[in-house]
Amino acid sequence: MSTVRAFSAPGKALIAGGYLVLDPAYNAYVTALSCRMHAVIESREVAAKSKITIDSPQFGKGHWVYEMKDEEFRVEQVEGDLNPFVGAAVETILKYVEPRESFNYHITIYSDAGYHTQQDTRAVKSGNGAKQFLYHLEPIGQVAKTGLGSSAGLVSVITGSLLSVFKKSSLDEIKDKIHNLAQISHCYAQKKVGSGFDVAAAIYGSIIYRRFHASVIDEYFQNPKQEKLQEIVNNQWDFKHVRCALPPGIKLLMGDISGGSETPKLVSKVLKWKNEDPNTSKLLYENLNSANMSLVNALDQLHKEYEENESNYRDNLNKFSTNSIISSNLQSLVNSLHDIRQYLKKLTNLTGADIEPELQTILLDACFTLPGCFGGVVPGAGGFDAISLLVVESKVDQILNQTMSDSRFSNVSWLNLHEEAEGILEENPADYKDLSA
Ligand SMILES: Nc1ncnc2c1ncn2[C@@H]1O[C@H](COP(=O)(O)OP(=O)(O)OP(=O)(O)O)[C@@H](O)[C@H]1O
Numbered sequence: 115m116s117t118v119r120a121f122s123a124p125g126k127a128l129i130a131g132g133y134l135v136l137d138p139a140y141n142a143y144v145t146a147l148s149c150r151m152h153a154v155i156e157s158r159e160v161a162a163k164s165k166i167t168i169d170s171p172q173f174g175k176g177h178w179v180y181e182m183k184d185e186e187f188r189v190e191q192v193e194g195d196l197n198p199f200v201g202a203a204v205e206t207i208l209k210y211v212e213p214r215e216s217f218n219y220h221i222t223i224y225s226d227a228g229y230h231t232q233q234d235t236r237a238v239k240s241g242n243g244a245k246q247f248l249y250h251l252e253p254i255g256q257v258a259k260t261g262l263g264s265s266a267g268l269v270s271v272i273t274g275s276l277l278s279v280f281k282k283s284s285l286d287e288i289k290d291k292i293h294n295l296a297q298i299s300h301c302y303a304q305k306k307v308g309s310g311f312d313v314a315a316a317i318y319g320s321i322i323y324r325r326f327h328a329s330v331i332d333e334y335f336q337n338p339k340q341e342k343l344q345e346i347v348n349n350q351w352d353f354k355h356v357r358c359a360l361p362p363g364i365k366l367l368m369g370d371i372s373g374g375s376e377t378p379k380l381v382s383k384v385l386k387w388k389n390e391d392p393n394t395s396k397l398l399y400e401n402l403n404s405a406n407m408s409l410v411n412a413l414d415q416l417h418k419e420y421e422e423n424e425s426n427y428r429d430n431l432n433k434f435s436t437n438s439i440i441s442s443n444l445q446s447l448v449n450s451l452h453d454i455r456q457y458l459k460k461l462t463n464l465t466g467a468d469i470e471p472e473l474q475t476i477l478l479d480a481c482f483t484l485p486g487c488f489g490g491v492v493p494g495a496g497g498f499d500a501i502s503l504l505v506v507e508s509k510v511d512q513i514l515n516q517t518m519s520d521s522r523f524s525n526v527s528w529l530n531l532h533e534e535a536e537g538i539l540e541e542n543p544a545d546y547k548d549l550s551a
Pocket residue numbers: 170173176197198199200223224225229254255259260261262263264265266268312377
């Protein structure tokens with residue numbers, strides 16, 4: 115195997131399951147996106163001390179060096195500002211692998227344009243033209259993010275690339291271990307055990323996801339010993355990640371509202387209300403979950419319809435986009451998106467958290483009148499960040515044109531993104547040459 119290898123992992127949109135995904139009782143529907151995080155890893159001549167260097171050349175001060183200190187596999191950062199996600203990924207992997215031989219790995223990170231604002235950037239293409247990335251002047255912490263899960267992608271590609279080279283393995287052989295390690299590192303960097311759907315999507319791609327129990331990771335945080343880490347990472351975790359993808363001809367269209375939301379604040383309001391009113395919240399969660407599962411079921415039925423009779427399926431999509439007859443499976447898709455919104459709106463009113471605020475309600479209602487639109491939701495934690503629509507693929511250009519001259523959509527920027535259902539992948543290192551010059 116060559117000494118240079120490259121990996122990429124996708125960003126995500128949580129289409130159904132916001133808030134519920136924090137509870138291992140419920141399933142969520144997560145779509146992996148064409149916006150990906152990349153890592154190119156190279157083994158360099160070993161110096162006096164074993165070390166790992168990480169460069170993120172698209173951002174100011176994007177340079178971090180970590181040295182391994184002793185037989186305890188302790189790591190010390192010797193260059194660069196604090197980056198908790200990079201630090202946690204490096205530290206955790208070294209503790210897990212316990213490398214006995216000296217090493218000197220150099221990782222270069224590249225992130226696709228969709229993760230961050232595109233203002234004040236310069237585009238740089240790789241030598242063979244296969245990849246293009248935007249370069250910012252500011253350090254990463256000062257560049258506005260879009261909420262597609264850059265930290266989950268980052269931790270996943272660092273973990274994936276390092277474990278692949280230390281174990282001299284292909285990704286498929288060690289994917290579950292990469293997942294477990296990345297979840298632990300991501301939680302450690304965030305100082306809390308979250309639902310983990312963003313890391314799971316970075317590793318496994320588009321998935322129906324049910325979270326692991328927080329105790330799996332808490333156990334290690336309480337006893338952060340090497341043996342404990344190895345035991346936990348090597349165990350089979352009790353969580354669900356079933357591959358999924360949108361049915362053919364149906365596209366996810368994401369619109370950026372650039373309003374910004376503070377997810378932790380929204381989550382703490384919802385959890386406070388849930389504790390204070392367990393009966394009402396239980397009923398609402400159950401109803402919201404039924405609507406989420408109706409969406410999953412409608413998408414599944416549409417896949418089946420396509421497999422059974424493709425021309426009939428395509429005909430139904432065409433009829434829907436010309437506002438004529440609507441097939442029962444497409445009607446279920448429309449109904450489920452509508453129901454999800456009703457319950458999210460209820461959650462908004464009961465908790466006081468701006469999950470589907472009035473402005474988003476007006477916008478989503480307007481979207482529903484667009485040609486070929488099945489409906490849409492506020493993805494993830496909701497708020498003023500973004501909207502996600504499901505639309506007939508062949509109508510996308512018409513939607514983009516029509517909304518350009520319609521004042522109801524004046525604060526929406528349609529994102530140049532689509533579903534790319536694949537999780538972490540090995541890439542061709544030649545595609546990243548001459549980028550960081
Ligand atoms: N290209 C990158 N290079 C280096 N560090 C990065 C890069 N992208 C993200 N990070 C790290 O991840 C942090 C952002 O993570 P955070 O979880 O706040 O946002 P996100 O994952 O993009 O969005 P969200 O969690 O809302 O989906 C940055 O401050 C930085 O530490």
